[in-house]
Amino acid sequence: MSFDLLRVDTIVALATAEAPAALAVVRVSGPRADNVRHAVFVPRRPPQRHFVATRGDLLDERGRPLDDCVCIAWPDRHSYTGEASFELSLHGSPVLARAAVRAVVARGCRLAEPGELTLRAVLTGRLDLTAAEAVDDVIRARSEAAARAAGRALRGGLALAVHEPRAAIVDALADIEARLDFPDEELGDLALAAHLPRLDAAHDALLRLLRTSAWGARLRDGARVVLYGPPNAGKSTLLNALAGEERALVHHEPGTTRDALEIELELGGARVTLVDVAGVRPLDEAGAVERLGIARADQERARADVVVALVPADAPDALAALHALGGDVLVLSKADLGPPSAIAPDVHLVSAREHVGLDALRLAIERRLAPPDAADEAVLMRERQVASVSGAAEALASARAAIDDHAAGELVASELRRAGRALDGLLGKDVSSDVLEAVFARFCIGK
């Protein structure tokens, strides 16, 4: 366990609830806050001034625009935490907020512990906490929310999923440690090779678990399925047909949907947010307002879990246009207007108006949203869980490399211990005492 009382790290936390809302606020504080801000936020009209709400683009970890947002920056000693800090006010999607947190983390920040921002305010003397109770409330609220979100069954499943990887680590460590601490015992030569298959399997299991994290986020917040295509491709009609109600304004005039329209529905037992966006076409053909809509559509597409691309079946070269558009699920729409000139096996032919091909399309989307293999055992839902598991996987890979290099046993042990400790953070166990237990249980040691 560690707690950064010297305020060495720059930390980030989502300041608002992890639930859909009008706004989501991400707060970053610490010595590198200004550097991080310059890396993730591009003001519309630079330079950005302290204390002033500034509009601009939030960039993801690869520098691609993530959202149009408002940023306020504070200099050292003048913020809530008393440190250099900034806040980003985003559109209120939890998915977007988490992507923003990830972007900030990618620039060298660490996720704040519950209540840690308030703790910083106290440590800098910024907040005269006449009562520690306030922080206590914050901490308790956060951990109860965490407890609720994780859920008992899910935690049990996660513990089960990392049980074998951790046991593999403990067993390999016991073998190494017994020989390091008891060199005069007849324990035989250390055969780390015998542990390799199990350690490799452990590594694979952790990677598999990591791949559930995207699905874990979906499980919590619902998946975003974006209907994407040229104007008048029938996206809104399809949305209504899938949702089973008149929701989107449908019109024959191209470009009717200028802003994104969202609708929530159940698909295969999972919560899905179906997003209908403005039709996309070359910008020089679009008016000023429509262009904004198109930009928004592209953003939505970038953060979607599933992109359903649509082109009207009667459009010229419809199939080629559809493939050019690209997407996770390809649809030739408005099939009622006449058969397409060409069709391909990966393309769905749908008539929303006649309710033809809708079931197959639903199934195709569900398949895209299906959980990865490991998810029937456990799902990583929290960024902190992801951090623990990826830390363990990284340390295991490093241990593997040390073994391959024929490094001294103490170095291999050091990396395995790091892996074990990372998982300990997830489980609240102590790898050190477990290793000693294993040593004494397995080896006849001592004189």
Next chain:
Amino acid sequence: MPQGCIGSRTAEVLVVGGGHAGCEAALACARLGKDTLLVTGAIDRIAAMSCNPAIGGVGKGHLVKELDALGGEMARVADDTGIHFRTLNESRGPAVRATRCQSDLERYRAAMASVVQHTPGVRVRQDDVVALLVEHERVAGVRTAGGEELRARRVILTTGTFLGGTLHRGPHTWPGGRAGESPAAGLSASLAAHGVTLGRLKTGTCPRLDVRSVDLARLPEQRPDTPAPRFSVESGPPPLAQVSCRLTRTTTATHEVIRHAVQRGSAPLFNGQIGGRGPRYCPSIEDKVVRFADKDSHLIFLEPHGLDSHELYPNGLSTSLPEAVQLAFLRTIPGLEAVEVTRWGYAVEYDYVLPTQLDASLELRALPGLFCAGQINGTTGYEEAAVQGLLAGINAARSLDGAAAVVLRRDQAYAGVLVDDLVLRGTDEPYRMFTSRAEHRLLLREDNVSARLGELSDAVGLASAARRDRMRAFEDAVRARLAALAATRVEPALANPVLERAGGAPLREASTMLQLARRPELEVACWWEIEGAKGDARVDQRVQVELRYQGYIERAHKDLARDRALDETPVPDAMWSAPPPGLSHEVKEKLARLRPRTLGQASRISGVTPAALGLLAVELRRRGAVAP
């Protein structure tokens, strides 16, 4: 200092017990200028090695070197009286590489006892201590069996296995601290009466053999290393002749004899006679035979008691079986067919103070002024005892001066791991040091002990100036060597023949010695060959470790930064009397009981979550205490 009132029955510090902890405690106090009275049940038995005639080992050798750096005596005496030195784990990495020696048991005892008796400021007295004197809720001295009151402002208890000691062999049970010596009776009751909670532990020792009845010539020899590795920075080559140990092993016949005895109910360990918990890593032979029934042979080291002794210590044969069974199983072992026993093995059960009642200075929270060190705190081993005695002595002396206690960090010394584990986690079996107990193992090496403890040793001022100068000179030499390596240019023509022989890639252009020294295939001897001059082996080996482990060491230091900040944040004791609201009942109760001195200590108590720690930090700030 109340010099005026010091008489034969009064001292500034009173040390109860003359074992390995007691000797270090008394010497530390006296050398730090405190009038010290050591009370022991048998002056002739000061510094006796009750069990095997050996010092050091993996984790333990580390402790002895740390003790040397801080000014303890064990390392010097072990170096002077050792008759067989080895470096263990030579090939398993520098962090687990460790020094161990066989001691001439009688010479060790005599040499240490002589130092104790000749050190100015130490007085020695033979008496049985039966009770504590407590005045105004502080310890004020002790009462002897004769009813005499010995008064002191600080008392250090180092009672070893003597506290309520009971010996077992076969069906026989009798009171004793070790063979031939009576236990400390009454003291347990006195501790309990003052609110100290005691537990009970068990340990045991081997029978001793008459070397003349053993066919040594038949048995494989284990030779000492040459040159002999040393514990103390001050020691030269060993003054005594160096001898070998012999190896033998138990047979299926041995195990048959033992199993039969256990089945007959004559093993105190298995028939309910012994209740205390023994060390899992130092099991008796009957334990090994029963618990690891599939193993049909165990290795036995035959260790000489000394150059003038006819006794052998058969390491690996600790037992409390009846005499007849001991003799019977011994005679099934190759080389021991006609063996005669000089002393029988036995087990001892004794009281210990649950060490979570101590704070990190080894002072009992319930009885200010009373320190505990060694087996009384639940440890086993001469080295573990000695280093606790040293720390208790230093801290008792410093507390008389109003100076802050010396508390070693877990990333600084095994001694720090030892004390931290004891006072925060406690133990329910005899605690022995293992390197795997240290999460910062790569940083805690024998080779860098002067870097880890040199500055602290200067501040404590217990080690002699000569010893501290040696440590400083060594660290200076390491730094100078690193600088010299970086400044030395090497032409390919010079290096390539050596590189080729070592199986390394040749240089294409000129490089520096530092770059070459990082190469894993180049041993220190190769550096010298390229440089054309032999360097200081100790310095160069240390430099080599620093270079090869640089990446790991840097990562370890990074991991450490935050832990250390916590360890450097003190928590006033008053916090535990009125903990901040919001902590769970369980955490509050634990903190009130264990009373950690720093946030780091609090963080290592099981159940203390980051959130709870955050609350504590906030409360610290609120109360105006120093927070980072």
